[in-house]
Amino acid sequence: MKQVLNYRETEGKSTGFWILLGGLGALIGLALGSVLYMEHEGHYVTGMNNQIVWGMPHVFAIFLIVAASGALNVASIGTVFGKSLYKPLGRLSALLAIALLIGGLMILVLDLGHPDRLIVAMTYYNFKSIFAWNIILYNGFIAITAVYLWFMMERKMNKYYPVAGFFAFIWRLILTTGTGSIFGFLVARQAYDAALLAPMFVIMSFAYGLAVFILVLMAGYAWTGRPLGDAVLFRLKNLLGVFIASVFYFVVVYHLTNLYATEHHGVERFILMDGGIYTKLFWIVQILLGTLLPLAMIYHPTIGKSRPAIATAAALVIIGGFAQLYVLLIGGQAYPLVLFPGHEIVSGGFFEGQINEYSPSIWEISLGVGGVALSLIMVTIAVRVLKFLPTSLEDSVVDPHAAKAD
Amino acid sequence: MSQLALVIDLNVCVGCHACVTSCKEWNTSGTAGYMADMNPFSKDPTGTFFNRVQTFEVGDFPNTETVHFPKSCLHCEDPPCVPVCPTGASYKRDQDGIVLVDYDKCIGCKYCSWACPYGVRELDEHQKVMKKCTLCVDRIYDESLPENERKPACVMACPTNARLFGDVNDPDSEAAQAIRERGGYQLMPEWGTRPANHYLPRRKTSITIHDDELIRADNPLNKERQLPMPDADDPTLDETTSW
Numbered sequence: 197m198k199q200v201l202n203y204r205e206t207e208g209k210s211t212g213f214w215i216l217l218g219g220l221g222a223l224i225g226l227a228l229g230s231v232l233y234m235e236h237e238g239h240y241v242t243g244m245n246n247q248i249v250w251g252m253p254h255v256f257a258i259f260l261i262v263a264a265s266g267a268l269n270v271a272s273i274g275t276v277f278g279k280s281l282y283k284p285l286g287r288l289s290a291l292l293a294i295a296l297l298i299g300g301l302m303i304l305v306l307d308l309g310h311p312d313r314l315i316v317a318m319t320y321y322n323f324k325s326i327f328a329w330n331i332i333l334y335n336g337f338i339a340i341t342a343v344y345l346w347f348m349m350e351r352k353m354n355k356y357y358p359v360a361g362f363f364a365f366i367w368r369l370i371l372t373t374g375t376g377s378i379f380g381f382l383v384a385r386q387a388y389d390a391a392l393l394a395p396m397f398v399i400m401s402f403a404y405g406l407a408v409f410i411l412v413l414m415a416g417y418a419w420t421g422r423p424l425g426d427a428v429l430f431r432l433k434n435l436l437g438v439f440i441a442s443v444f445y446f447v448v449v450y451h452l453t454n455l456y457a458t459e460h461h462g463v464e465r466f467i468l469m470d471g472g473i474y475t476k477l478f479w480i481v482q483i484l485l486g487t488l489l490p491l492a493m494i495y496h497p498t499i500g501k502s503r504p505a506i507a508t509a510a511a512l513v514i515i516g517g518f519a520q521l522y523v524l525l526i527g528g529q530a531y532p533l534v535l536f537p538g539h540e541i542v543s544g545g546f547f548e549g550q551i552n553e554y555s556p557s558i559w560e561i562s563l564g565v566g567g568v569a570l571s572l573i574m575v576t577i578a579v580r581v582l583k584f585l586p587t588s589l590e591d592s593v594v595d596p597h598a599a600k601a602d
Numbered sequence: 603m604s605q606l607a608l609v610i611d612l613n614v615c616v617g618c619h620a621c622v623t624s625c626k627e628w629n630t631s632g633t634a635g636y637m638a639d640m641n642p643f644s645k646d647p648t649g650t651f652f653n654r655v656q657t658f659e660v661g662d663f664p665n666t667e668t669v670h671f672p673k674s675c676l677h678c679e680d681p682p683c684v685p686v687c688p689t690g691a692s693y694k695r696d697q698d699g700i701v702l703v704d705y706d707k708c709i710g711c712k713y714c715s716w717a718c719p720y721g722v723r724e725l726d727e728h729q730k731v732m733k734k735c736t737l738c739v740d741r742i743y744d745e746s747l748p749e750n751e752r753k754p755a756c757v758m759a760c761p762t763n764a765r766l767f768g769d770v771n772d773p774d775s776e777a778a779q780a781i782r783e784r785g786g787y788q789l790m791p792e793w794g795t796r797p798a799n800h801y802l803p804r805r806k807t808s809i810t811i812h813d814d815e816l817i818r819a820d821n822p823l824n825k826e827r828q829l830p831m832p833d834a835d836d837p838t839l840d841e842t843t844s845w
Contacts (some may be wrong), residue, residue, distance in 0.1 A: 239727040240640040240648055246724045249712040309710015309730030313689075317709050320689040327713045328688035383793070384682060384719035533721045535790065536658055536671075 201284055201593055203583035206420045213580070216419075220573040227566020230559040231306045239309070242560050247552035248529045253307040255521045256564025259404060260300030260571060261334070261375055262397060263517075265368040266405015268293035268341060270432075271348075272368070275361030281431060281594050285413070287584045290345040290364070292409055292575055294338055299571030301334055303563055326377050333371040340364045349583065372398045379524070386463035387528030392453065396446040400517065403439035407513035410436065412575060414507055416585060425591035426501075433506045437494040440513060444487045447520075463531045466551070467523060474527035477519045486516010526554055605699035606737055607677055607798035608754065609766040609777045609786055613805050616762060617655055617670030624759030625653040625674070625735075633740045638728035650726045652735040653756055669804065672765075674735035674756075675722045676789060676797035677701050683714040683723060692732070698769075699798060700739055705731045719793050737767075770798055 206213075234242055244251040271289035274282035305311050321328045344364045347357035376397030382388040410432050417424035451468065454460035467474055490509035499505045530552045579585050586593065629652055630637040639649035653674035660667045677694075681701050684692050691707035692714050694700070708731040715723040715732065726733045738754035741747065751758065757765045768777030777800075780786055786800035 238638065238640065239725055239730055240638075245648065246715065247721070249715045249725065309712070309725060309732075310708065313707075313709045316689050316707055320691075320707060322685070322687055322690040324685035325688045325713075327686060327711060331688060378713070381686075382716055384717055529716075533719060535720065 202587045203287065203585065204587045205581060205583055206416075206579050206585065208580040212419060213576075216576055217573065220569040220576065223569035224566050224573065227306075227563045227569070230562040230566070231311075234559050234563075235311075241557060243554050243556045244560070245552075245554075247532075248526060248554040250525055250529065251554060252556035252560040253303050253563045253567075255518060255525055256567050257300045257303035257307070258375065258525070259518055259521055260296045260303070260567055262372060262401040262521075263404040263408050264293045264296035264300060264401075265337070265372045265375075266401035266403065267296055267409050268364060268368050269402055269405055270409055271344070272361060272365040275344075275358055276365045281428065284586045284589060284594055285409075285428070286348055286361075287345065288413065288416070288575075288579070289409060290341050290348065291578050291584050292412055292571075293368075293405075294341050294345070295571040295574040295578070296405075296408065297334060297338060298574065299567040299569075302570050303567035306563060307560075326374060326381050330371075330374045330378065333367070333374045337364075337367055337371050340367050368401075369398060372401045379528075384533065385528055386460055386531055386534065387467070387524070390450065390453065392446065392450050396443075396450060399439065399442045399446055400520070403436065403443045403513055404517045406432065406436050406439055407510040407517070410510040411507060411514070412572075414503065414510075416579065417589065420585070422585065423588045423590045425589055425594060427591040427595040428589050429503070429506060430501070433494050433500065433509065436510065436513065437491060440487055440491050440494070443520075444483075444491075447482075447487075462534070463528070466531045467527050471527060471530070471551075474523050474530065478523045478527075481519035482516050482523060485512055486519055490516070530554060603699065603771060604697070604769045605677070605679060605771045605798045606742070606768070607699070607770045607777065607800065608674070608737070608757070609768070609770070609780050609800045609802060610672055611762075611764040611766070611780075611784075611802040612669060612671065613764075613802060614762040615655075615670045615672060615760075615764040617657055617668075618761060619655050620759040620761055621672055621756035621765060622651060622653050622655055624755040626651060628738060628741065628755035629736070632738075634733065634736045636729075637733065638726050640727055648727060650724050650733055652724075652733065667804075671801075672756075673720065673722060673789075674799070675701060675737075676720055676795075676799040677735075677737065679796035679798055680794065682717045682719065682793070682795055686713050686717040688713065699771075700737050701734070702736055702739065703732050703734060705729070705733075708732050719795065720789060720797075742767075770800065 242251060268289055270282055271286035271293075273279050274284075274286050305314060308314075310316075317328075317331055321332070323329070340360070341364050344357060344360040347353040347360045373394040376394035379388045379397075380390055380393035410429075413432075414424065414429070416422075451464060454464045467478055469475060471478075490512040493505050493509040493512075494500050496505075532550060532552060626637055629635050634652075637650035637652070639647070641647050642649065653672060655670055655672045657668060657670050660669055677700055679699065681692075681694055684694055684701065686692075687708075688711060689707045689709055691704045691709070693702060693704065695702060710725060710730045710732065712725055712732065715721075715725065723732050723734050725731070738756075741754065742752050744752060753767050754765075757767045766777045766780055768775035770778050770781060772778055773782070780802060781800045784802045786802050788797045788800055791797070
């Protein structure tokens with residue numbers, strides 16, 4: 197007989213639960229302390245300067261924001277594309293999406309020169325600015341996903357949830373397009389100004405979001421002792437493989453396009469050959485550890501079926517994702533503005549023509565880690581107080597074919 | 603539409619940084635200030651400057667030349683920093699074309715500094731708002747100042763008069779005339795930002811002289827030299843004793 201799908205709160209009484217809450221809370225506390233320090237002392241205590249204006253906090257924030265929209269994919273596959281295997285995962289997917297976005301936004305807002313002026317950002321909109329559009333897209337995403345989640349969880353509203361899910365899916369595509377366009381619309385710097393960046397961010401979100409989802413799902417089920425069947429996990433990891441390959445494809449096209457245009461040879465040479473830390477991060481972390489290794493692990497006939505290997509592959513995708521954003525954001529800023537082509541600047545106050553230096557301060561890293569911790573603590577508390585997680589994701593519960601065989 | 607701007611003559615700029623210091627002096631105590639200075643006397647000083655001079659080399663050794671290049675906000679007629687500002691804090695004035703930042707609306711997201719292709723926007727490390735050259739907007743309209751002092755501080759300070767100030771859209775202004783008559787150019791016009799500030803190029807004054815032009819064909823000395831020289835023992839005026 198097919199087991200009934202049942203959602204239940206996690207017990208949340210174990211020591212492990214409190215240690216997790218305490219640990220995440222401590223990280224959030226450290227992040228808030230760092231923010232206070234940076235606010236009090238001024239921008240100069242960070243590694244950022246007038247050349248590298250966005251630093252480590254933005255790498256974390258953009259990772260979380262991009263991953264947020266990707267985390268919603270699991271729900272969308274169930275709702276919009278009607279794959280019943282994914283439907284039990286919908287609640288966690290939407291919850292994770294909201295939590296990741298809030299974590300990312302916390303970093304972004306607290307890193308602003310004036311977080312106290314958030315009300316200004318919310319009340320004065322310059323609609324020509326893609327940044328202003330993103331403010332609307334982020335808030336809208338939280339609202340729409342919250343409604344979607346409510347419709348999924350509230351029996352009376354259940355019949356409307358496919359509509360909400362459809363809107364949430366469309367909205368998330370627009371949101372990541374907006375995030376990618378923050379860089380795609382930048383004409384002033386060599387590494388950006390490419391329409392490709394918008395779809396590339398969308399596909400990056402698919403990979404990062406799913407990798408985070410897989411890890412949270414595996415951790416959640418392992419730590420609460422609930423059964424998680426192979427059917428769900430293998431489907432998810434296969435999908436992750438497709439997404440990793442797609443990101444790789446976009447990265448290749450992006451660099452090939454730049455290599456074709458003489459104007460971009462300088463920045464390509466910098467990233468791919470002699471950019472020091474950026475070149476290392478690109479080849480070793482992003483491509484080797486973050487793309488090729490997880491791909492090999494996922495599609496290996498035996499390793500691909502091992503749970504530690506799946507978890508490792510997901511973790512590698514996340515690490516590779518951070519490297520990718522670091523290279524794209526910081527590497528792109530480190531490469532100087534081209535104001536006097538062919539001329540060497542011997543002195544001056546603008547640092548032009550030289551590779552801009554950036555070393556992230558402990559305060560910035562702490563703020564970024566705090567954002568991740570905020571996302572995770574929100575999920576931990578939410579699954580404790582509301583019915584997000586099915587009591588079982590065994591194959592017989594989620595897999596329609598397994599059910600038929602009974 | 604009028605468009606105030608600076609015209610900087612690279613031919614006479616000697617890179618003395620008087621414009622940098624006078625700018626900082628005026629603006630740090632003016633309405634656009636203050637301008638942070640962090641660790642000013644230590645190894646890695648940082649701080650806000652609206653105007654900086656950079657020095658670069660042209661050509662390959664030994665045929666090199668040093669060019670001093672003062673650069674501040676160029677007050678583009680189509681400024682890329684304005685449309686990207688999420689709150690509209692960055693704006694261009696209709697009446698005189700000056701690009702300004704409303705410090706009270708700036709949230710410090712720094713996206714404008716990504717968008718400026720000239721790298722002239724700076725986040726003040728203390729006030730945490732984006733700052734840039736205001737063309738001394740608090741000076742040039744100040745009627746309490748004598749009329750000849752209603753100019754940006756950098757223009758007043760330049761010892762070689764390398765900096766001209768005026769409406770580049772008014773063909774009769776000194777600035778527009780200089781651009782027209784002395785080959786004024788914009789920095790990276792290919793961006794399409796139409797920078798209002800212009801630069802006057804370095805000029806070499808040289809003329810071509812052929813060797814034969816240095817020899818006088820009708821030199822009267824040629825004849826004079828043929829006059830018989832006086833005898834050696836003839837008295838001369840300063841040798842009266844020989845009389």
